[in-house]
Amino acid sequence: MDGKAGKGKDDDIVYPSGLKLALIVMSIFIGMFLVSLDRLIVSTAIPQITNEFNSADDIGWYGTAYLLTSCAFQLMFGKLYKVFSIKTIFLTSILLFEAGSAVCGAAPNSVTFILGRAIAGLGSGGVLSGVMAVIVYSVPLHKRPKYQGFFGAVFGIASVAGPLVGGAFTTHVTWRWCFYLNLPLGGVVMAIVFFLLQIPDRPSTQIPLKDKLQQLNALGMLAILPGVICLCLALQWGGTTYAWSDGRVIALLVLGLVFLVVFALIQVWKPEQATMPPRIFIQRSIASGFWVSCCTGAHMTMLLYYLPIWFQAIDGVSAVDSGIYLLAMLMPVVVASIAGGGLTTRIGYYAPFLILGVCLSAVGAGLLTTLEVGASAGKWIGFQIVYGFGLGFSTQAPNMAAQTVLPREDVTIGASLMFFGQQLFGAVFISVGQNVLDNQLTNRLAGIPGISRQVLESTGATELLNLIPAKYHATALGAYNDSLRMCFQVALIMACLSILGALGMEWRTVKKNLPPKKPDGERAAEEGKGEGCSSENEAQETDEKDRDGGAATAVSTVSTAATRTVSHTEEMTEQKTETGKAEAKGITV
Incomplete structure (x- = not known):
């Protein structure tokens, strides 16, 4: 059940529940899975790609292009999610990732393939931060560790599946399907997020566009982007493509460090607009x-x-x-x-x-x-x-x-x-x-x-x-x-x-911020009065159980490898909630 929350107030947010929460959580973890998979799926496909494009000299760029854009724009996405609509930025990130995957899959030559990897890397940086943003506005704080656990599980499964899936596609179909795979699944993620995700307006999103752009700290971006790119290129090339004593590597290291120092000084100079x-x-x-x-x-x-x-x-x-x-x-x-x-x-x-x-x-x-x-x-x-x-x-x-x-x-x-x-x-x-x-x-x-x-x-x-x-x-x-x-x-x-x-x-x-446990009769009466209202600080236990059950079921479908473990954890948690809650609340530092 959804409704409009107060404008940016921490104690007025309305969380989705039931099937809606389940679908949202499932969709963002599919997105997380695709991004994690894409980091490693190319490893077993590289030999076939270089054979087709006759591009053995470009092997280093196939990984570097993805890394550079993902890492360089990571901090910027954190600020974008704060200033602009979370839903819009997340959908844009998925779209960029999908576009990059499509370019890689259809690439006629090595240069186009590298460009696609760079675009996909840019989108992946936004997806990673976006998953956290969506969880924050979909799940109460005291229930989020469970979903963070799934976050780590998805990464682990994708790390295993990446090289295996890449090898299977390359051997039995074509390496291009390593990237075409992202298109239908990414489309599902975009559709669910577009129709179901509802995040209330926040004070930072209601300011004029001019003020939003000022909040992005353009000077900081102009320093951090070339700084990270120079540093990553120096580290990728040093000792492999070029010797560490080579002037190009030394110049990149010096420039990277200078830009990063300038970025830090800008953050101190303009803290209210800092990235x-x-x-x-x-x-x-x-x-x-x-x-x-x-x-x-x-x-x-x-x-x-x-x-x-x-x-x-x-x-x-x-x-x-x-x-x-x-x-x-x-x-x-x-x-x-x-x-x-x-x-x-x-x-x-x-x-x-x-x-x-x-x-x-x-x-x-x-x-x-x-x-x-x-x-x-x-x-x-x-x-x-x-x-x-x-x-x-x-x-x-x-x-x-x-x-x-x-x-x-x-x-x-x-x-x-x-x-x-x-x-x-x-x-x-x-x-x-x-x-x-x-x-x-x-x-x-x-x-x-x-x-x-x-x-x-x-x-x-x-x-x-x-x-x-x-x-x-x-x-x-x-x-x-x-x-x-x-x-x-x-x-x-x-x-x-x-x-x-x-x-x-x-x-x-x-x-x-959890409220104390109340007698069943009093709690039931309050739930009847406050039906449909849920906040991070005043979440009703009955609604939480409904949300948890539906969401856990959906998340487990992201990977069958984790299903039994998830189910066992959920069952044990629910069985012991009534007897252990008072003890859990009594823990002090």
Whole structure:
């Protein structure tokens, strides 16, 4: 049941319920799934794409173009969602993503394909922030951790499905369907959001267009966009396309840092129009969450990128099988994300799960550094499980903190900051890992005839061992294993550093404004008087159960892999609500 809320008042918002909420939640998670899938689906299609376009020199741009626009515009989308209509910006983001996918699918040459990837990346940045914005205006705060758990589950499933789906389409149909797949599903998302999503007017959306444009902080945008682009290009090219001492790489690094410093100064100079207001960034939980997001982006990306290389080069399996082996990591991510969200909804606090998660991630990353040639399946499966559970418990906590400590109007800015840190550090540490691997291999294989840095840089990860004489094969395999372990050690360092951010997180509860439980008769009478009125601070239990049941059912359809876990969590939560609620409300810091 819907109605007009007060103009931007936090305590007057009317949340959707029942089937309407279910469809909205399902649609935004489909959008999230498509964006997450698109990041990795191209990996197994690249060989066929380069064969068709004769574009081996453009391989780096296929990933870089997507990354540049997604990362560069991430902070801007946070401000756009605050100043303009959330529904309009979200639909525009989906449309951009769809347009980019269509261009990629129909591309007649490599240049057009790269352009499509850039457009899709731009849209993906808006979709990520938009999912958070829609959740904020669709679900009460104390129920959001459950949906944040699904957010992490969707990411985990998409990470597994991306390379597998890409490989299947490329092998059995055509690589172009890796991108055409987005069109019908994205159309469904747009239709549901257009017809069902109703967000009340907010004070920031009612000001004149001229004032809105001033709020976007054009000077800040002119600094952050080239700054991020220069930095990402330097990190993508440094040590691979060009040497780190090359003038182009040095110039890009210097320009990137200068632009980022200028951006920071502009934020301090004009805080009322800042893209990232200092008052938000210096808030303790936001700063801590940003640090955790940066470290998580670093160690997660490194392990997702280099662990498959270990499977292929050291264990000798195919690219598809290496993706399947990652299920040992990513399925625990799904389970822990959903379980952590459900438990946070029950007890109200997300900080304990964040601390547990970063500690488990560090332990799991540490165990992965011990992998050796001939390691048993039990080891690499068990080590991944530990790491995966840690990642699942901790990944969504920074976004949950932003929703808890910030006013609703600022949540999209806080969420975009978390996504920005995760993406930027992910890009940085892919490059760091590549340089670590190249340097280690060069040093460890120096004594083998015919092996030089030039040979290493021009040879595929799994083809290197084929170039080495048979009598040196065992030595080279051990050197390759030790070099990859150094990459895992970098991931371990970042996982350990994330603990500092987790310990700095405030212990805030998502149940801080819940009303006390009342007798059944009194509660029923009040529900009869207030039928149709629901707010973030005064949500009726009966309406919440109706919404939760419908929404959880719909969300579970996004991925059948998570259905049983979701159902079990929901059932246990509902059975224990009456007996445990008084205890949950009695928790103090």
